[in-house]
Amino acid sequence: MVKFLGLHETLDLHELLTFKNLCLxxxxxxxxxxxxxxxxxxxxxxxxxxxxxxxxxxxxxxxREAQ
Structure with missing residues (x-):
């Protein structure tokens, strides 16, 4: 199993995190x-x-390790 997020997954998480911070x-x-x-x-x-x-x-x- 992959232990690291892909680049696109990391970027998507950063976008979500930015959006949630703005909402908060x-x-x-x-x-x-x-x-x-x-x-x-x-x-x-x-x-x-x-x-x-x-x-x-x-x-x-x-x-980043897979569960």
Whole structure:
């Protein structure tokens, strides 16, 4: 089994990681500005899940061995 990601897979992961970081930044920024409590809760949940997703994507890039 291959122990390293292909170049195109690594580039795709970097694109996803960049996109998720942008989404996380936007949700965190907007969460501080909104007045509606329900929307604030939704954005806080999005920040929490976004952080988990970013950590998972980073693990793919740092732990390159196949499982």
């Amino acid at each position: 930044t936007k949700s965190a920024t907007m969460g501080a500005l909104v007045q509606d409590e329900e929307l604030k809760t939704i954005l806080e949940n999005d920040v929490t899940t976004g952080q988990l997703h970013i950590e998972q994507l980073q693990q793919f890039l740092t732990n």
